[in-house]
Amino acid sequence: MKSFAYVRAGSVEEATDAFASHPGARYLGGGTNLVDLMKLGVERPAALVDVSRLPLDTVEELPDGSLRAGATVRNSDLAAHPAVRDRYPALSQALLAGASGQLRNAATTGGNLLQRTRCPYFQDVSKPCNKREPGTGCGALEGGVHRDHAVLGHSDQCIATHPSDMAVALAALDARVELHGPEGTRSVPAADFHRLPGMHPERDTEIHPGELITGVLLPAATAGLPSAYRKARDRASYAFALASVAVVLHLSDGVVERAGIAFGALAHRPWRARRAEDALVGAAPTTAAFEHAVDLELAAAEPLRDNAYKVPLARRLALDVLGRLAPPATT
Structure with missing residues (x-):
């Protein structure tokens, strides 16, 4: 594993400042996907900005009837939250369908959204992969095995699928992803947060450079449906x-x-x-x-x-x- 710097952020502003000052940095939450990819040599960050201790670990009921889940809320806690179980059962069911209990206890809301594809060609640095290294080709498409790959929206550059269960439920529920970055705060519909591959499969999301996911907003309009x-x-x-x-x-x-x-x-x-x-x-x-x-x-x-x-x-x-x-x- 390549050596890297480590920064523990005490606030959202500290996190985004540290990210900006370390080219090639990655945010670290639960690490259940990023650390695995580092071990495989797929991810080689120059620095890790640890956001796991930021005060983003609560589920908050808002006056308009919506629900905000902070980015560092653990998947197990979000699935078990009474308001999520009662008002947004699809989300609770999706979270419980993902991974194991041990991983759900570590994985975070923000990290779940940012996990990378489980395509074996992406995870194997000896194989060609346009997502991992643009311009090298797609091992799955070019004579490879693609039983688990995409049937909708794929391109001649990439046929990988997104692995998150949680993200599927958020898309159906009209949730929004809240972001903070150098240009301030904004939110993006969960259904539009992830990208189709097109000519740039290396870009998984619509997140801007340096932006940090701070939470997910579950709207009042779908609460209780x-x-x-x-x-x-x-x-x-x-x-x-x-x-x-x-x-x-x-x-x-x-x-x-x-x-x-x-x-x-x-x-x-x-x-x-x-x-x-x-x-x-x-x-x-x-x-x-x-x-x-x-x-x-x-x-x-x-x-x-x-x-x-x-x-x-x-x-x-x-x-x-x-x-x-x-x-x-x-x-």
Whole structure:
């Protein structure tokens, strides 16, 4: 492992100042992904700015009914928080579906959003990878194994998927990611925080250089609405998704008034299913309506040689969750 400087920040301002003064720095939260990548030689930071002790470790209920989770709140604590379980069940379910109990006790909210792909070609420095080293090629696409890779939104530069379960739920719930950086504070919709690969797969997110995630805002508009998360994987636990889905579904007067749907493990970012949502709003929550909406969304899929199974798998997951959230009499 390459030697590096270490700075423990006492405030958000200290963290961003330290980052700016150490070119090649990385922020360190729980370290459950970054440290692993450092051991593999994928990440070689010149400095680590430790933000794990910043006062961003609380879940705060705001006067307007929204909920703010600080960036250093541990995944296990966020999943267990009564307000999250009661008002945003899809988020609690997604967090509990991720990793192991030990990792959830260490991993942070901000770090979860910033974790890198688990593509084996990205993690193996002996293999070509445009995400790790732009311009070297894509080992998964160029004759490699791509069973676990993207079927939506990929490019000829990268077919990796984003691994987070939490991010999928946040996208469906219309959450926002709060950031602080050299230019001040701002927030970005969770559904737009991560990028599709395009010509620059090395850029995972819309975060600006030096910006620090300070929290996640869960809006009042989706608080208390029926929501759920479901994940398919190769084994019952401690595995990344082959496909997953988070759904928020609100009915009024016998029709769908609000729908939020996001797929995981199908794309370089959580895939917000806007076509499906638009097709459902105003429709009766019937099996036929659900099938039409999901099929409309997944028609954009471009599966590769090894991963065509993901399309029907994601379809079945989405239909199952939609059916469970709708009143039984209407399905």
